[in-house]
Amino acid sequence: MRKLSSRTEFVKPTFQTSVNLDGYINIGSGTPNFSPPESVIQAFKESIDRRQLSYTSWSGLNTLKEAISRKLLKENKFLADPSAEILVTSGAQPAIFSIFLSILDEEDEVIIPAPYYSTYEEIAKICGAKVIPIKTDTSSNFTFIFEDFEKALSDKTKLVVLVSPSNPTGTVLSKGLIDKVYDKLKMLDITLITDEIYEHYIYDDHQHYSLMSEHAEKENIISIYSLSKGYGLTGIRVGYIVSNKNTIATIAPFHHAMNICAPVNAQYASIEALNLNREWFEVEMKNVIAARQMWMECLDQLSLPYGIPQGAYYICFDISQCQKPAHQVSKDLRSDHQLIINSVDDKYLRGSFMQDLDVLKSGLNRFKSYLR
Numbered sequence: 001m002r003k004l005s006s007r008t009e010f011v012k013p014t015f016q017t018s019v020n021l022d023g024y025i026n027i028g029s030g031t032p033n034f035s036p037p038e039s040v041i042q043a044f045k046e047s048i049d050r051r052q053l054s055y056t057s058w059s060g061l062n063t064l065k066e067a068i069s070r071k072l073l074k075e076n077k078f079l080a081d082p083s084a085e086i087l088v089t090s091g092a093q094p095a096i097f098s099i100f101l102s103i104l105d106e107e108d109e110v111i112i113p114a115p116y117y118s119t120y121e122e123i124a125k126i127c128g129a130k131v132i133p134i135k136t137d138t139s140s141n142f143t144f145i146f147e148d149f150e151k152a153l154s155d156k157t158k159l160v161v162l163v164s165p166s167n168p169t170g171t172v173l174s175k176g177l178i179d180k181v182y183d184k185l186k187m188l189d190i191t192l193i194t195d196e197i198y199e200h201y202i203y204d205d206h207q208h209y210s211l212m213s214e215h216a217e218k219e220n221i222i223s224i225y226s227l228s229k230g231y232g233l234t235g236i237r238v239g240y241i242v243s244n245k246n247t248i249a250t251i252a253p254f255h256h257a258m259n260i261c262a263p264v265n266a267q268y269a270s271i272e273a274l275n276l277n278r279e280w281f282e283v284e285m286k287n288v289i290a291a292r293q294m295w296m297e298c299l300d301q302l303s304l305p306y307g308i309p310q311g312a313y314y315i316c317f318d319i320s321q322c323q324k325p326a327h328q329v330s331k332d333l334r335s336d337h338q339l340i341i342n343s344v345d346d347k348y349l350r351g352s353f354m355q356d357l358d359v360l361k362s363g364l365n366r367f368k369s370y371l372r
């Protein structure tokens with residue numbers, strides 16, 4: 001066996017749950033179970049028919065960046081210059097990679113409220129940096145308190161990441177808390193990353209807040225968006241980074257080194273997706289809201305503590321009463337019950353609302369019989 005990099009110690013193959021697997025019921029998937037309107041698919045096809053098969057500008061097609069800029073003004077309530085402040089990437093995943101590579105050095109620290117999306121830790125480690133978690137639990141719906149954030153700060157802190165709405169916890173952070181964190185970081189000249197890729201999934205009276213709506217100068221802020229979740233387009237691989245001109249210019253060569261540009265046909269489909277009004281999405285949300293309700297009722301019946309999902313399409317629940325690590329519970333469910341529910345860490349499992357209601361019902365019944 002050839003020698004491998006030490007990174008293979010912490011970037012390991014895992015069981016993929018984001019695709020449909022024959023014979024399994026998947027109630028843990030991060031993939032929307034719907035597609036956007038037909039015109040988006042048409043736009044994709046037509047760009048192929050026009051033989052648009054070449055690289056685009058590294059930062060993305062101008063028409064796409066203009067559509068993104070209009071969307072940001074309409075939905076997120078801030079101005080972004082399409083010619084300098086937007087970088088189109090092949091989804092949010094490589095966006096995180098390019099940003100981390102352009103900012104982090106060995107030994108640097110990245111603060112993230114935990115439980116968090118594991119990719120953040122993997123990429124931090126690849127950069128030789130370390131994640132400092134702010135611990136949260138179900139008692140506060142996984143929201144952290146400002147004092148715990150302050151305690152996590154050190155002279156090695158280079159980045160803070162806030163994912164709101166959150167994968168895996170479903171937490172939507174309040175405007176007051178985000179503002180307070182940002183004010184502190186601005187004083188210390190530390191960058192805040194806001195991952196807003198679940199911005200379209202909000203429940204009850206919660207509200208999604210984009211920090212740039214009050215800081216159009218975008219100093220010390222980098223925001224990440226994606227077409228994956230809110231448009232049912234995980235497979236076309238388009239996302240975008242928004243920041244000030246200098247920061248975008250710094251990140252762009254890393255994006256180029258990795259992808260050159262996002263896939264051209266996917267960019268054309270994205271223009272159509274962004275230009276549509278979002279009435280079509282309200283229909284899809286009905287199923288998502290009903291699935292959320294079904295999950296909460298099931299966990300209530302089982303007396304398993306969970307954070308009430310305020311956004312995204314996940315429910316994070318405490319499985320410690322099984323007296324086994326959550327990853328073992330997840331593995332047992334898969335092998336003995338052909339049921340897929342992801343583990344988050346030792347204590348928590350993550351359920352998803354992206355499933356037809358009758359399938360979800362059968363899946364939850366399998367889960368109940370496992371617990372019995």
Ligand SMILES: Cc1ncc(COP(=O)(O)O)c(C=O)c1O
Pocket residue numbers: 030090091092093094117163167195197225226227228234238239
């Ligand atoms: C919080 C978070 N950020 C980024 C990503 C990556 O998304 P994309 O499909 O846009 O690469 C995911 C995917 O699940 C996610 O949950």
